[in-house]
Amino acid sequence: MKPGLLAALFVVSAVATALLVWAGVQPGKAPMKTADVVEVGKVRYSKSGYDITRLDAAAIERLAAGLTDEERTILLRKGTEPAFCGNLLDNKKDGVYCCRLCGLPLFSSEAKFNSGTGWPSFFTSVDPAHVGKVEDRSYGMVRTEIVCTRCNGHLGHVFDDGPRPTGRRYCLNSASLTFYEKGAERPAASMPVKTATAYFAGGCFWGVEDRFQQIPGVLDAVSGYMGGTVTNPTYRQVCTGETGHAETVKVVFDPARVSYGQLLEFFFRVHDPSQVNRQGPDVGTQYRSAIFTTDAAQSDEARAFIEAQRKTTRFVLRGIATQVVPAAEAGAFYEAEEYHQDYHRKHGGSCAMPELP
Numbered sequence: 298m299k300p301g302l303l304a305a306l307f308v309v310s311a312v313a314t315a316l317l318v319w320a321g322v323q324p325g326k327a328p329m330k331t332a333d334v335v336e337v338g339k340v341r342y343s344k345s346g347y348d349i350t351r352l353d354a355a356a357i358e359r360l361a362a363g364l365t366d367e368e369r370t371i372l373l374r375k376g377t378e379p380a381f382c383g384n385l386l387d388n389k390k391d392g393v394y395c396c397r398l399c400g401l402p403l404f405s406s407e408a409k410f411n412s413g414t415g416w417p418s419f420f421t422s423v424d425p426a427h428v429g430k431v432e433d434r435s436y437g438m439v440r441t442e443i444v445c446t447r448c449n450g451h452l453g454h455v456f457d458d459g460p461r462p463t464g465r466r467y468c469l470n471s472a473s474l475t476f477y478e479k480g481a482e483r484p485a486a487s488m489p490v491k492t493a494t495a496y497f498a499g500g501c502f503w504g505v506e507d508r509f510q511q512i513p514g515v516l517d518a519v520s521g522y523m524g525g526t527v528t529n530p531t532y533r534q535v536c537t538g539e540t541g542h543a544e545t546v547k548v549v550f551d552p553a554r555v556s557y558g559q560l561l562e563f564f565f566r567v568h569d570p571s572q573v574n575r576q577g578p579d580v581g582t583q584y585r586s587a588i589f590t591t592d593a594a595q596s597d598e599a600r601a602f603i604e605a606q607r608k609t610t611r612f613v614l615r616g617i618a619t620q621v622v623p624a625a626e627a628g629a630f631y632e633a634e635e636y637h638q639d640y641h642r643k644h645g646g647s648c649a650m651p652e653l654p
């Protein structure tokens with residue numbers, strides 16, 4: 298590099314640093330981000346059942362094609378609409394306010410109040426995971442910007458001078474929101490994920506639950522008992538082998554992200570389906586390998602999968618002991634005691650994850 302060019306770069310860099318300091322931004326210090334703002338593409342669901350996986354730039358650009366110039370300026374370039382001008386400021390109807398860009402529900406009419414500021418105001422969000430907070434040091438002030446967790450669209454700011462019970466004031470741009478009146482049909486992007494349920498018994502449920510919980514597209518994995526004859530069995534009862542239950546994991550999943558077929562393949566990787574009434578050191582019918590199916594389609598797919606597996610080199614000599622039983626015949630799934638749930642997350646010692654199918 299020529300010395301002249303190097304000197305020029307040095308001057309540009311020094312000027313940029315000086316400008317940042319003047320603007321109140323400390324060089325090298327990234328803006329504060331809460332845990333709500335997540336990496337692009339990492340599959341995540343909120344507790345209220347929405348897919349909040351952070352969209353990538355291409356997806357955001359596709360959605361932004363439908364925005365007006367004003368909405369684009371506010372949502373994508375952190376603009377602010379003039380006070381008392383937004384179309385939702387005086388809206389008093391019951392309903393939900395969703396992100397104008399990606400459709401994620403953000404605020405409810407139940408939390409809306411008249412702040413007198415000229416912008417729609419709410420004292421809480423519909424789900425804390427739907428609204429991300431980012432430190433904003435623009436205009437020589439320190440404020441907390443709020444963004445949509447899914448698309449990172451700019452919404453407004455949140456302040457600590459709101460009413461009870463939260464004491465917060467979420468100050469919104471109308472242009473960042475789409476309002477759906479209570480009872481009105483909402484697009485799929487503004488609805489919770491349509492989930493499906495699967496049940497797998499593959500030995501000690503601590504490990505099976507832990508591993509299923511890590512699959513992208515699984516909303517929840519719960520340890521419990523299924524396939525027995527006693528109502529509300531305890532762990533102690535199940536351990537005697539007399540209730541007939543198998544330690545079972547209930548898997549709630551998003552078929553748009555992970556298929557039942559992929560879960561079957563995964564299930565066969567996290568346990569040994571050739572062992573009869575045992576998994577390694579755990580012996581007894583409660584450790585049997587079983588798939589409890591919720592409908593005929595699951596039964597057909599599980600049976601076809603097992604038949605195909607029988608012919609593979611892994612099982613051609615050893616056979617497969619896995620039972621396929623319709624849940625309607627197996628009886629209810631009973632959640633295990635609280636101390637069995639998320640056992641590995643609470644106590645460490647997580648099982649190694651096999652490669653995903």
Ligand SMILES: [Zn+2]
Pocket residue numbers: 396397398399400401445446447448449450
């Ligand atoms: Zn959004």
